[in-house]
Amino acid sequence: MAVAEREGEQERNSIKERARLRLRECDVGDKFSSLPLPKASVLLPLMVRAGKLHLLLTVRSMQLRRSPGEVCFPGGKSEAIDKDEIDTALREAKEEVGLQPENVEVVCRLVPGIDKMNHLVTPVVGFIEDTFQAIPNPGEVSHVFVVPLEYFVKPLNYKTLPYKTSSGYSSRMHCFTYDDDEHKMSFKIWGLTAHFALFLALVIFGKRPTFEVDYDLDNLISSSENNFMNLYASLYERKKSNL
Numbered sequence: 291m292a293v294a295e296r297e298g299e300q301e302r303n304s305i306k307e308r309a310r311l312r313l314r315e316c317d318v319g320d321k322f323s324s325l326p327l328p329k330a331s332v333l334l335p336l337m338v339r340a341g342k343l344h345l346l347l348t349v350r351s352m353q354l355r356r357s358p359g360e361v362c363f364p365g366g367k368s369e370a371i372d373k374d375e376i377d378t379a380l381r382e383a384k385e386e387v388g389l390q391p392e393n394v395e396v397v398c399r400l401v402p403g404i405d406k407m408n409h410l411v412t413p414v415v416g417f418i419e420d421t422f423q424a425i426p427n428p429g430e431v432s433h434v435f436v437v438p439l440e441y442f443v444k445p446l447n448y449k450t451l452p453y454k455t456s457s458g459y460s461s462r463m464h465c466f467t468y469d470d471d472e473h474k475m476s477f478k479i480w481g482l483t484a485h486f487a488l489f490l491a492l493v494i495f496g497k498r499p500t501f502e503v504d505y506d507l508d509n510l511i512s513s514s515e516n517n518f519m520n521l522y523a524s525l526y527e528r529k530k531s532n533l
């Protein structure tokens with residue numbers, strides 16, 4: 291191996307090691323797995339490119355019944371064959387973008403979210419090779435692109451919208467627009483996907499973003515769990531009042 295190549299690999303390894311340590315502190319494991327909601331998982335695929343962490347995202351096919359054309363992470367609903375949330379994320383990533391499970395180093399599960407259909411959506415974080423060539427399944431995915439993770443704490447084009455769920459829970463909806471030089475396209479990343487990408491960036495960089503967030507940044511883990519439990523409680527209260 292040439293000296294430059296070896297130095298490049300050392301740099302990649304140390305970036306990954308720093309991120310791994312931060313992520314492991316935030317691993318929720320199966321803490322939320324027994325909540326009585328239908329389940330889905332997404333894979334947050336991280337790679338090191340040009341000395342920086344990047345996140346791989348997809349655009350949903352226009353043929354899909356739900357959320358066509360929206361940016362999301364590879365992922366989907368849990369199936370009976372899945373052992374846990376990690377299995378679901380890996381199976382879906384293989385189906386949607388041709389990522390082989392053995393080429394993913396799974397690091398942790400982060401605090402879940404709840405989608406429009408009231409699925410409990412667990413984000414699973416894993417490292418993939420920067421050489422990964424996606425093979426999008428055209429029935430489900432129209433584009434695959436990567437964004438520097440830092441963009442989610444220091445965006446060039448960002449707006450926030452007040453947001454109230456159908457169960458009455460109020461928060462803010464983040465909306466990042468990313469101009470991708472590689473594809474000469476602009477991607478709008480918002481909602482649940484933006485929520486997961488932002489949280490991942492906060493965990494890894496541990497610094498204040500250039501915009502307001504609903505977390506106590508000095509107590510990131512407990513405040514993210516509190517936010518989630520408040521959202522979940524609002525849903526639970528609504529279910530009870532509908533009985």
Ligand SMILES: CCCC(=O)SCCNC(=O)CCNC(=O)[C@H](O)C(C)(C)COP(=O)(O)OP(=O)(O)OC[C@H]1O[C@@H](n2cnc3c(N)ncnc32)[C@H](O)[C@@H]1OP(=O)(O)O
Nearest residue numbers: 330355356360362365366367405406429430480481482483
């Ligand atoms: C409360 C905030 C709400 C928002 O944030 S909306 C704002 C922006 N949007 C987002 O952030 C996206 C958030 N959503 C998601 O990440 C995903 O929807 C979520 C929650 C992980 C669920 O995953 P999905 O991808 O919807 O589920 P899935 O992958 O299991 O199935 C999707 C549909 O595809 C279908 N399908 C599966 N294999 C296929 C194939 N080979 N060819 C064609 N279609 C196929 C599958 O049947 C499913 O269809 P359907 O949804 O049941 O109609």
Ligand SMILES: [Mg+2]
Nearest residue numbers: 364365366382
């Ligand atoms: Mg999917």
